[in-house]
Amino acid sequence: MNTQVNSQQQLRADAFGTAIATRLSEGSEGLPHDISERLKVARTRAIANRKIVSLQVANNVSVSAGELALHLGGREDGLWNRIASLLPLVALVAGLISIAVLQDELRAREVAEVDSELLTDELPPSAFVDPGFAQYLRVNQSN
Secondary structure: OHHHHHHHHHHHHHHHHHHHHHHHHHHOOOOOHHHHHHHHHHHHHHHHHHHHHHHHHHHHEEEEOOEEEEOEOOEOOOHHHHHHHHHHHHHHHHHHHHHHHHHHHHHHHHHHHHHHHHHHOOOOHHHHHOOOHHHHHHHHHHO
């Protein structure tokens, strides 16, 4: 299965490269001779480099079931690979927990400020029943 996936990807990459080369060739017809020769040399170099790169990549990368897995040091299930794969998850969970704690703390401070203003102000009892009273406190607090 590994060779099928590699060959399918190689065929797709070759088809994509051929399409790009065709499009570049169509656009280079009206160019001066020296520029078209430089483009031809650049294409030849790119093709030569592609073969070298694909050989280097084949030694370091294994593709199975549509998933790209890098082999670090030749061991797939090494301890450092497991730790490295869990590290982003741990960082995400720690970040979410800290955000939740900070939001709870901020909300508690806001409620405490409103309560302290209510208890220290001299207000008639009808003001506590007014639905716009909390909005009034927020506006006065920000000013």
